[in-house]
Amino acid sequence: MKLLTLAFKNLTRHRLRSLLTILGVAAGMFLYTAVQTMQSSLAKATEANATDTTLVVYRENRFCPSTSRLPEHYLATIKKIRGVKEVIPIQIAVNNCGASLDVITFRGVPAETLMSYNPNIEIISGSYKDFTNRSDAALVGKNFAQRRNLSPGDKFEAVGVNVQVAGIIQSDSPQDNNVAYVHLPFLQQASRIGLGVVTQFNVRVQSSDLLKSVAAEIDQTFQADQQPTHTRPEKAFFAETAKQMIELIGFTHWLGLGAVLAVLGLVANAVLLIVRGRVKETAILQTLGFSRQAIGIIVLMEGILLGALGGLSGILGAYLFFHFRAITIGNEGLTLSLAPEPAIIFSGISVAVLLGMLASIYPAWKATSRPLIHSLSS
């Protein structure tokens, strides 16, 4: 603690240099946190786990919602398949099938089924009754509403569809927070797809071990039909459909690595300059009885402090940025909400501290390896 105080005071000696270093580290750690957030959000959306019980039934060999057209009457047949717990037909309309940061997604669903199929949806403003009472009403996800500055009673138009906001919803499913739910017949007509046609069916099975067998049976059932299906677990569907987005996000890990290396180099350079400017003073401390180990610890602490202060600023900045901007990447009608989690914040701070320490090892060695008598006479 005593040495930490000394290290901190040493950093205040060249305030501008320390501040610029901290700013550089903050920029690097902002980028690192942003990349980690994207990677983590993607992993959450695509990596299967034991609690997954949802299947997505899509038109075979189709990837964009505008080209996947399935007869709505498949619903009754799917419901009868053994192991199926619940089914919801969904019509999807998007403004852009490619990867985009400003995707608008309408999901047309039977109003009476929405809440029973997805009980996690919570209305945070407006009312469900207003939604059911009006055919052009929409329940808008909170991130969508935040981005478009929408509140209950507002009207908005997108993809040629005019709706009135009946309520703002939130859910533990990131997809729900980024779409606008509308009535299925309304969307079928408004998007000129026509009544009786849907984009997909979301099927909930009784247990996760039934996912494979139910999917196989659905596809087999409609194999010879005019509109054959391809049924996959929801996360596998996401992974296979949103390939552009996944490739894009996959590439960003190089940016994260670059940010880490930049922080390492920046802190190492700053600490090396500090050490070089303090050769005589280090010798004075050694003359007073400070061991090489104590001198090394002071230098390491200076690097750790630069890393930690810069890291905290950058990570906090990234957290606030994602929190208030509610950024969502869309691809093929699917949306990926970018929200930093506590685990990313903690791991980011640990990385910043570790980088600060690693970057100071060589300067610490330089500070302690020079013979005392030479340093004193320098």
Add this chain to the structure above:
Amino acid sequence: MAFISIRSLTKSYTKGKTSVTPLENLSLDVPQGEFLALMGPSGSGKTTLLNLIAGIDTPSSGQLEINGRNIADLSQRQLTQWRATHVGYIFQLYHLVPVLSAYENIELPLLLGKLTKAERRMKIQAALDLVDLSDRAHHRPAELSGGQEQRVAIARAIVHHPELLVADEPTGDLDRDSADSILTLLQQLATEHGKTIVMVTHDPKAAQAAHRTLHLEKGQLINNPRQ
């Protein structure tokens, strides 16, 4: 027994292809509580001798006993620990840490031990009282005069109660009045507090303040009865 006992001390090193011997076969005794001044021209070996006595440098051969302990045999790590406990060093240019207050600079040698904050505060206050700078405790070096900075440096050198003080031209950067007050303080430390002081100086007036003055030339003491 002498507090500092030096026998046949030689220090030599290689500079490029040349072998340099700043001290050769030097012997010297300094009793406890003596204030000794070392004088001599530049390159005579006085700072080398001072650094050897302070445990900053190690001799090439010979015996160097301080308070009965031959420090010539100590490793670098042992020398560091020994300096931390037994030596106070006063530099010509004070060498205070600029971002620390007078109080914090004096505290530096105490950070190495296991003293509590309250114990450290007591020792620092005593050192500040001794150098008559209690009212400047929270001033930074830039806010002090040269004489005050040197007083802080002396307080830093004595705060951990070393038996030996080594001073490398402690008045070399001060005006006459400040220099006189520093020399009076050093005399007081030797006579009233029993500190053994070895001081290197070019200033004959400063040397007069010491109990004894020795002259070095080409690595030899020229008026030492022991040699």
